[in-house]
Amino acid sequence: MKKNIFLVIAFFALTISLFGETKTEILLRSSSKEGLIRIVLEADESFLKRTNAAVLSSQIKLEFPGSFNLAMPKDFPLEAVSKDKILLINLKDRGEVKILRLMSPPRLVIDIQTMEKQTSPILSKTFVIDPGHGGYDSGIIFQEFREKDISLNLAKDLSAALSKRGKRVFLTRKVDQYMSLIDRIGFVNQKNPDLFISLHSSMSENFVLNVPEVEDKGSNEISEIYSISSRQKKYIGKSKALSDNLGKAIKDDFQVNIVYREISLPILNSTGAPAVMIEFPAPGFAVYDQAMRARLIDSILNGISSYERSS
Amino acid sequence: MNIRKISVLIFLVLLFSAGVVAGYLYFSKAFSDRARLSGEQTREPSDKVGDVLSLRIYFPEDDQIKVEEKKVPRKTNLTAIAEAVVEEYLRSTAAKTKSSIPKDTKLLGLYRDADNIIYVDLSDEFRRNFQGDAKIEFFLLKGLYESLTANVQDIEDVKILIEGREIETLGGHLYLSYPLKNIVSHELVEGKGIE
Numbered sequence: 001m002k003k004n005i006f007l008v009i010a011f012f013a014l015t016i017s018l019f020g021e022t023k024t025e026i027l028l029r030s031s032s033k034e035g036l037i038r039i040v041l042e043a044d045e046s047f048l049k050r051t052n053a054a055v056l057s058s059q060i061k062l063e064f065p066g067s068f069n070l071a072m073p074k075d076f077p078l079e080a081v082s083k084d085k086i087l088l089i090n091l092k093d094r095g096e097v098k099i100l101r102l103m104s105p106p107r108l109v110i111d112i113q114t115m116e117k118q119t120s121p122i123l124s125k126t127f128v129i130d131p132g133h134g135g136y137d138s139g140i141i142f143q144e145f146r147e148k149d150i151s152l153n154l155a156k157d158l159s160a161a162l163s164k165r166g167k168r169v170f171l172t173r174k175v176d177q178y179m180s181l182i183d184r185i186g187f188v189n190q191k192n193p194d195l196f197i198s199l200h201s202s203m204s205e206n207f208v209l210n211v212p213e214v215e216d217k218g219s220n221e222i223s224e225i226y227s228i229s230s231r232q233k234k235y236i237g238k239s240k241a242l243s244d245n246l247g248k249a250i251k252d253d254f255q256v257n258i259v260y261r262e263i264s265l266p267i268l269n270s271t272g273a274p275a276v277m278i279e280f281p282a283p284g285f286a287v288y289d290q291a292m293r294a295r296l297i298d299s300i301l302n303g304i305s306s307y308e309r310s311s
Numbered sequence: 312m313n314i315r316k317i318s319v320l321i322f323l324v325l326l327f328s329a330g331v332v333a334g335y336l337y338f339s340k341a342f343s344d345r346a347r348l349s350g351e352q353t354r355e356p357s358d359k360v361g362d363v364l365s366l367r368i369y370f371p372e373d374d375q376i377k378v379e380e381k382k383v384p385r386k387t388n389l390t391a392i393a394e395a396v397v398e399e400y401l402r403s404t405a406a407k408t409k410s411s412i413p414k415d416t417k418l419l420g421l422y423r424d425a426d427n428i429i430y431v432d433l434s435d436e437f438r439r440n441f442q443g444d445a446k447i448e449f450f451l452l453k454g455l456y457e458s459l460t461a462n463v464q465d466i467e468d469v470k471i472l473i474e475g476r477e478i479e480t481l482g483g484h485l486y487l488s489y490p491l492k493n494i495v496s497h498e499l500v501e502g503k504g505i506e
Binding site: 132133137139140141180181182200201202203204208210213259260261262263264265266267277279282 | 374442443444445446447449479480482483484485486494497499500501502
């Protein structure tokens with residue numbers, strides 16, 4: 001008799017363990033600002049990594065790897081419908097939608113434009129963009145992500161966005177190849193740009209804006225490289241203004257701290273134009289997919305535009 | 312002369328001989344020990360207790376520079392001191408988890424030219440295993456430069472070689488075809504920009 005009871009209990013326990021699946025908690029929150037609704041989903045990192053997000057004609061479809069419990073505020077601005085492993089968010093007006101995967105804490109950020117985006121006018125005509133590293137010099141590596149690839153993709157996207165506005169844009173490298181610092185400096189000054197932007201990665205979660213170091217040590221045989229060169233000397237004020245405006249635009253959009261740094265870097269010190277090196281957060285802190293790149297390029301364009309208005 | 316007197320005489324002769332032999336053995340051993348000790352002191356003065364050299368090493372760690380004091384056996388040759396400084400600087404990578412010194416880097420050689428520039432020849436790991444942004448590269452080189460100039464007298468500058476050759480850059484931000492003084496002798500300034 002006892003043996004039979006034990007077998008029944010064991011059978012039920014086994015059944016529950018096989019069919020009873022643990023649900024993952026998902027926290028959904030939102031904020032609205034000047035024609036933009038931002039939706040943030042927070043959950044386990046591994047759970048979010050395996051979540052598929054797709055933008056349909058009037059919906060955002062989120063397909064999760066398992067079942068979930070959804071916690072959302074009562075005043076959530078859009079209709080959200082959950083079924084099995086799928087969450088559908090209905091869009092009222094179909095505006096531009098950007099989906100970003102961020103870490104620390106792990107989250108999915110969905111930005112929905114609710115009105116036509118204003119494009120900021122840009123007056124400068126010629127740009128040189130410098131994707132850092134290349135070839136055997138991969139820069140910072142995190143898992144399968146390499147700084148040289150991210151900086152090149154960003155540079156190409158920025159080049160495309162500026163070209164669309166009729167600007168002349170030159171990249172120091174267009175493919176995955178090594179280019180020496182001296183060759184880069186020569187290339188930049190040969191093109192005589194109105195603005196110069198170098199793109200690298202930081203080692204932290206912050207955006208870092210590097211400008212030439214202002215101390216003038218006088219002239220010696222290496223002054224053209226490590227002291228402020230005669231070419232950069234007359235642009236140092238503009239370089240700082242460009243850095244400030246780029247930083248403000250990035251901060252407004254990404255809501256993150258910006259580090260402003262004066263540092264003696266040959267690529268900046270030797271350039272005969274307003275020059276800034278933007279270090280984006282390390283690959284371990286952000287995913288540089290198309291949406292993230294588009295968002296960063298928008299911020300850079302806004303920063304350039306506000307720099308021109310202020311100068 | 313009777314038998315008794317002869318016996319006393321033989322006893323005294325034997326006693327005198329034993330005294331001479333014992334005295335010889337005692338003094339020969341004592342002189343030998345003193346000579347050996349004296350010879351060792353002449354060859355290796357650093358074996359004396361407390362005869363050490365104190366080095367100030369500037370470690371790049373967690374995107375800043377930290378200073379630590381390290382004790383090594385005393386050296387008088389300036390090149391030997393410089394070698395000890397670089398060895399201690401490189402050793403920090405094994406002991407510290409946040410060290411930005413590239414792992415497995417070895418000192419291959421160290422030379423000093425007529426202009427008092429120290430050439431530090433490092434293994435390829437110094438370039439190959441470097442992971443960092445402009446700030447980390449700056450502190451890495453500044454730490455090495457400060458460590459050498461703080462401990463070795465009369466150094467004019469420091470030049471880095473990798474596997475015996477000049478390199479243009481370590482991590483793609485700073486230009487290493489020139490010696491380090493002009494590259495690292497300024498301070499980084501960080502701020503908040505406009506509000």
